[in-house]
Amino acid sequence: MTGSAPELTADSAGATEGGDPVPAPAPAAETPVNGRQRIADLEQEGEIAADYLEALLDIVDMDGDLDLDVEGERAVVAVVGEGLELLVGARGETLEALQELTRLAVLQKTGVRSRLMLDVGGHRARRRAELRELATAVAARVRAGGQPEKLKPMTPFERKVVHDLIATLDGVASESEGEDPQRRVVILPAG
């Protein structure tokens, strides 16, 4: 896979989405993973994140409700409401930046790196549906034509949505190439 080594380094050192088909780094060895404890930790992450975000909404005078959840191995925090576009930004870039700061706020309180997922105004859900549709259409073309096809540059979250979808399909595979913010998914024919 193109350029996977530097990305692995970046992933383990930072708090990226793990947007590419690289095995997620194993959880830190010092936390023996007791399932119930793990969920309690993730719930606590969500609460810390919610406090941080609620105070921000208050200051900038935006209305939003906080929905907290745990999905798999990560806390999911959603700011729900209308008029939140400023916190999403073009291509979701403000949302990604806010997620990064929120993860740092959790790290500051817990001492543990967080992989929490933030959504604002339903942006990720909408984007996920669009990307699945796109990837399905491109996969059909690639399978029929036998030629790889490059998608537009995407955020780690967006690339992960595409990789996850492609992994469920026969006859196609996906990889990422290039460096952020130009990193993009290539869909190619496979066995």
Add this chain to the structure above:
Amino acid sequence: MLEAALEHLVRGIVDHPDDVRVDMQSGRRGRTLEVRVHPDDLGKVIGRGGRTARALRTVMAGVGGRGLRVDVVDVDR
């Protein structure tokens, strides 16, 4: 309001929240939010490769408009 928002975002990610100060400077080149933190927190606010400072700029530009700049001031003391 913008000062308070940035101050809140920074206070949440540093070891010395009480040492965080944000001032708005308006000049010919537009508005700049100047952030001052405890010297030990400078690395946290800038982040690896400037990543955290970039995230702060992106969020503040989202909330306050494109022309809004954020400067992390490296105070010599």
